[in-house]
Amino acid sequence: MGQVKSITKKSEDISAWYNDVIARAKLAEHGPVRGTMIFRLLGFALWEAIQKTLDTKIKDLGAQNAYFPLFIPLSFLQKEQSHVKGFSPELAVVTHGGGEKLTEPVVVRPTSETIMYDAFSRWIESFRDLPLVINQWSNVVRWEKRPYMFLRTTEFLWQEGHSAHATNEDAQKMADGALKMYVDFYQNTLALYGYAGKKSETEKFPGADTTLTYEILAPDGKVIQACTSHNLGQNFAKVFKVEFQNEQGEKKLVWQTSWGLTTRSIGAVILAHGDDNGLVLPPQIAPLQVVIIPIISKGVDKDAILKMAGQAFGILEGNNIKVKMDDNDQSPGWKFNQYELEGVPLRIEIGSTELKDKSFRVVRRDNKDSFSFKLETIGFEIQQLLSTMQKDLLAKHKDFTLENTRQADTYEDFKKIMSATKGFIEAFWCEDASCEEKIKSETKASTRCFPLDGIKVEGKCIVCGKKSTRRWLFAQSY
Amino acid sequence: MGQVKSITKKSEDISAWYNDVIARAKLAEHGPVRGTMIFRLLGFALWEAIQKTLDTKIKDLGAQNAYFPLFIPLSFLQKEQSHVKGFSPELAVVTHGGGEKLTEPVVVRPTSETIMYDAFSRWIESFRDLPLVINQWSNVVRWEKRPYMFLRTTEFLWQEGHSAHATNEDAQKMADGALKMYVDFYQNTLALYGYAGKKSETEKFPGADTTLTYEILAPDGKVIQACTSHNLGQNFAKVFKVEFQNEQGEKKLVWQTSWGLTTRSIGAVILAHGDDNGLVLPPQIAPLQVVIIPIISKGVDKDAILKMAGQAFGILEGNNIKVKMDDNDQSPGWKFNQYELEGVPLRIEIGSTELKDKSFRVVRRDNKDSFSFKLETIGFEIQQLLSTMQKDLLAKHKDFTLENTRQADTYEDFKKIMSATKGFIEAFWCEDASCEEKIKSETKASTRCFPLDGIKVEGKCIVCGKKSTRRWLFAQSY
Numbered sequence: 001m002g003q004v005k006s007i008t009k010k011s012e013d014i015s016a017w018y019n020d021v022i023a024r025a026k027l028a029e030h031g032p033v034r035g036t037m038i039f040r041l042l043g044f045a046l047w048e049a050i051q052k053t054l055d056t057k058i059k060d061l062g063a064q065n066a067y068f069p070l071f072i073p074l075s076f077l078q079k080e081q082s083h084v085k086g087f088s089p090e091l092a093v094v095t096h097g098g099g100e101k102l103t104e105p106v107v108v109r110p111t112s113e114t115i116m117y118d119a120f121s122r123w124i125e126s127f128r129d130l131p132l133v134i135n136q137w138s139n140v141v142r143w144e145k146r147p148y149m150f151l152r153t154t155e156f157l158w159q160e161g162h163s164a165h166a167t168n169e170d171a172q173k174m175a176d177g178a179l180k181m182y183v184d185f186y187q188n189t190l191a192l193y194g195y196a197g198k199k200s201e202t203e204k205f206p207g208a209d210t211t212l213t214y215e216i217l218a219p220d221g222k223v224i225q226a227c228t229s230h231n232l233g234q235n236f237a238k239v240f241k242v243e244f245q246n247e248q249g250e251k252k253l254v255w256q257t258s259w260g261l262t263t264r265s266i267g268a269v270i271l272a273h274g275d276d277n278g279l280v281l282p283p284q285i286a287p288l289q290v291v292i293i294p295i296i297s298k299g300v301d302k303d304a305i306l307k308m309a310g311q312a313f314g315i316l317e318g319n320n321i322k323v324k325m326d327d328n329d330q331s332p333g334w335k336f337n338q339y340e341l342e343g344v345p346l347r348i349e350i351g352s353t354e355l356k357d358k359s360f361r362v363v364r365r366d367n368k369d370s371f372s373f374k375l376e377t378i379g380f381e382i383q384q385l386l387s388t389m390q391k392d393l394l395a396k397h398k399d400f401t402l403e404n405t406r407q408a409d410t411y412e413d414f415k416k417i418m419s420a421t422k423g424f425i426e427a428f429w430c431e432d433a434s435c436e437e438k439i440k441s442e443t444k445a446s447t448r449c450f451p452l453d454g455i456k457v458e459g460k461c462i463v464c465g466k467k468s469t470r471r472w473l474f475a476q477s478y
Numbered sequence: 479m480g481q482v483k484s485i486t487k488k489s490e491d492i493s494a495w496y497n498d499v500i501a502r503a504k505l506a507e508h509g510p511v512r513g514t515m516i517f518r519l520l521g522f523a524l525w526e527a528i529q530k531t532l533d534t535k536i537k538d539l540g541a542q543n544a545y546f547p548l549f550i551p552l553s554f555l556q557k558e559q560s561h562v563k564g565f566s567p568e569l570a571v572v573t574h575g576g577g578e579k580l581t582e583p584v585v586v587r588p589t590s591e592t593i594m595y596d597a598f599s600r601w602i603e604s605f606r607d608l609p610l611v612i613n614q615w616s617n618v619v620r621w622e623k624r625p626y627m628f629l630r631t632t633e634f635l636w637q638e639g640h641s642a643h644a645t646n647e648d649a650q651k652m653a654d655g656a657l658k659m660y661v662d663f664y665q666n667t668l669a670l671y672g673y674a675g676k677k678s679e680t681e682k683f684p685g686a687d688t689t690l691t692y693e694i695l696a697p698d699g700k701v702i703q704a705c706t707s708h709n710l711g712q713n714f715a716k717v718f719k720v721e722f723q724n725e726q727g728e729k730k731l732v733w734q735t736s737w738g739l740t741t742r743s744i745g746a747v748i749l750a751h752g753d754d755n756g757l758v759l760p761p762q763i764a765p766l767q768v769v770i771i772p773i774i775s776k777g778v779d780k781d782a783i784l785k786m787a788g789q790a791f792g793i794l795e796g797n798n799i800k801v802k803m804d805d806n807d808q809s810p811g812w813k814f815n816q817y818e819l820e821g822v823p824l825r826i827e828i829g830s831t832e833l834k835d836k837s838f839r840v841v842r843r844d845n846k847d848s849f850s851f852k853l854e855t856i857g858f859e860i861q862q863l864l865s866t867m868q869k870d871l872l873a874k875h876k877d878f879t880l881e882n883t884r885q886a887d888t889y890e891d892f893k894k895i896m897s898a899t900k901g902f903i904e905a906f907w908c909e910d911a912s913c914e915e916k917i918k919s920e921t922k923a924s925t926r927c928f929p930l931d932g933i934k935v936e937g938k939c940i941v942c943g944k945k946s947t948r949r950w951l952f953a954q955s956y
Contacts, residue, residue, distance in 0.1 A: 029600075032593065033551060038544070038597055039544055039546075041543075041612075044543050044544045045542075045543070047545070066522045069509035069514035070548075071511040073511060076510065090576060091574075093574040095573045097569075097570045098569075099621075108586070143577075154549075154575075
């Protein structure tokens with residue numbers, strides 16, 4: 001009873017609210033080893049729903065699933081210089097196995113480029129073997145000094161796609177295609193608007209030529225890097241000797257990509273859509289889309305109400321809607337709170353009024369709008385409402401993002417915005433790492449990306465005044 | 479061309495045959511760290527098919543999926559004495575994380591009882607929270623000194639179910655139910671006959687009161703432990719303080735079970751069903767059930783043949799059969815070999831004879847029986863044939879198992895059988911660990927189980943002559 005009341009208000013302290021929602025909706029818990037996380041039932045159900053939708057899209061990209069070992073010899077990582085440099089500070093190292101000290105320490109995979117491409121070098125012989133596109137669903141470990149539920153955890157779950165191609169153009173097409181898939185997934189499944197763009201040299205993946213990203217704004221004005229897609233060029237092909245014989249019979253190095261999306265996507269959903277009453281789940285990803293609550297009060301024909309509830313249940317299930325009827329003996333008020341906390345998109349109530357009217361009262365989780373539907377059309381109406389709610393959530397998040405994307409033409413303006421509202425700032429930058437570093441150390445804002453639909457214009461770097469040809473997006477990030 | 483020819487004959491050297499099939503059908507490869515394994519496309523597709531079928535059955539048992547961390551503090555394992563004793567020799571230990579030596583070493587999970595039950599102790603408050611049944615799909619690590627593809631690997635994939643109950647009876651029912659689910663899965667999905675039974679005290683899981691098992695015979699007379707289901711009693715509940723308040727308001731310890739099935743099930747399928755031409759996959763688990771091969775020779779109406787092939791494809795796909803048409807330019811003979819190697823249950827050929835007859839030639843992978851079907855009935859006929867083949871594979875493996883289950887009334891007989899044919903031996907044993915150990919050290923055969931349907935009879939231990947009330951099953955194991 002009343003447990004919902006003890007959630008911190010989102011507007012008052014978003015960080016405390018976030019932890020409250022995660023605990024009360026039983027999404028997750030801290031693991032005993034610092035930085036690790038237990039995915040509880042609802043938290044893991046969200047990941048299963050993400051996997052189900054995304055796996056189909058990944059296969060549509062031409063990928064097939066495989067599974068590579070968790071343990072990678074340290075020497076593999078050391079082959080690509082920027083790769084090992086980037087990942088060294090985050091590695092978990094196994095030094096003992098089977099009761100003995102290992103002759104070579106092995107690392108717990110932080111990502112699988114090295115172990116996969118070692119295999120690619122054996123698997124690929126000729127141009128007929130290309131493109132090779134492999135996807136893996138797995139856990140990975142990157143030691144996290146500032147852990148944050150879902151968004152930064154030492155162990156996380158993800159998919160990592162890896163490909164090899166005959167030309168750089170083909171590789172770039174793959175990297176673009178993967179990013180497009182992610183953008184579609186974020187917008188149409190998770191209802192999260194964001195900016196797709198290219199990372200700066202400083203922010204790109206260690207070992208990549210270029211990194212594409214999708215950046216999502218959270219309500220506190222900080223930004224979540226929601227996925228990445230890398231054109232690896234021939235950097236790994238060179239050191240792992242991933243070669244193919246082309247149609248002219250010549251040995252050539254392949255061109256490669258890798259791209260991934262992680263369980264931090266769940267953190268983005270919680271943060272962006274949730275409200276003071278708890279989670280708000282986009283219908284496309286909700287493990288439970290509709291809950292039916294019969295309201296039995298004294299003097300009401302219980303059997304007739306349960307019959308109506310049963311009919312609605314049957315129709316909705318027949319329409320492939322994820323529906324549950326809750327007729328246990330908790331009070332309706334308690335149930336309303338509970339399902340709001342858990343973010344169930346629609347609630348159907350059937351009480352004495354509804355019985356008299358032969359109608360169903362339907363309440364939307366996101367904006368509390370209520371509707372009255374008849375049995376004859378309830379399947380269609382609920383489908384429509386789920387679809388409308390899905391679109392509204394995206395539109396709302398898009399509005400919020402655009403409202404919080406500001407231009408700064410001077411460094412003074414930039415600093416003012418970043419200390420007040422935060423959010424995205426579009427600003428000219430000369431693309432020198434030193435100016436980028438100065439901005440980061442003074443304002444905590446880093447370059448997020450150069451938007452893919454950004455236009456070329458003339459301007460001056462807000463720090464050094466040197467010529468710049470495009471506005472980059474800056475923000476503080478999670 | 480002709481790559482199939484280089485497979486070792488199964489009857490000549492089953493171990494070499496096994497490795498050949500795994501390599502040529504691209505099921506798996508050794509990973510760079512000794513004992514680890516790369517699941518290639520077909521190998522992983524088999525695991526995905528197993529997961530899909532088993533996940534539904536697991537949810538029917540009342541379980542829901544969650545995910546617990548890979549890293550477990552060493553101190554957690556040390557809480558249950560027999561548990562840590564059993565797993566210590568197999569642990570992988572992480573001593574460094576994020577560039578620093580860890581204050582407490584963490585182990586990579588060999589199984590998740592300890593980390594899960596620590597959480598259960600927080601999650602369970604009253605009898606209303608029971609039973610709690612959680613399942614996890616994950617990777618686990620047990621350092622393997624004698625690795626063998628699929629059957630014994632340092633890292634393997636599995637599901638582990640864990641439950642907590644108010645009474646020992648409820649726990650035993652769960653353990654029995656899980657075993658029953660596995661037996662059903664092995665027999666009806668993987669077409670593998672075996673013996674369900676109880677493990678000896680020596681062979682049971684470290685930390686369990688009793689362990690149930692399903693034991694499968696491979697063609698070389700050695701046995702595969704195919705899954706286990708443990709009644710853990712209150713052993714873990716005691717040390718992790720997993721308590722609940724009963725209906726009388728008293729604090730009580732819960733009763734627990736755990737049960738798992740791993741990627742070694744794929745090894746059992748390969749070994750038991752395969753033949754000199756490669757894999758033979760039971761239709762229920764085959765990622766590809768039917769391949770259609772148009773045979774285009776000179777002077778034949780190519781378009782008419784392709785049209786027939788296309789019609790068959792459409793009908794089969796409409797019947798939810800996993801079907802592929804292969805009309806690339808390799809020779810039919812090469813294709814036949816290739817799909818036999820990969821174990822595709824049925825092959826449909828359409829050449830000049832079939833065109834003339836308006837019929838389809840269908841060949842079964844397992845026994846090479848061929849059939850001629852008309853277009854009008856092909857959907858139904860293929861469904862039937864897949865179902866017949868599924869049953870025949872189980873019947874064949876059952877016959878093989880029964881033929882290779884022998885009784886030995888004296889230790890001399892026992893040793894003779896074990897050095898000649900191997901297989902299962904039913905023998906009286908006094909249930910003393912010393913007699914069990916003597917048999918193992920002298921014949922390599924261990925107790926596999928006391929069959930659940932075994933009857934009580936009077937006899938004498940084949941080693942010491944002491945009274946015994948039941949025959950145990952012995953075998954050499956993988």
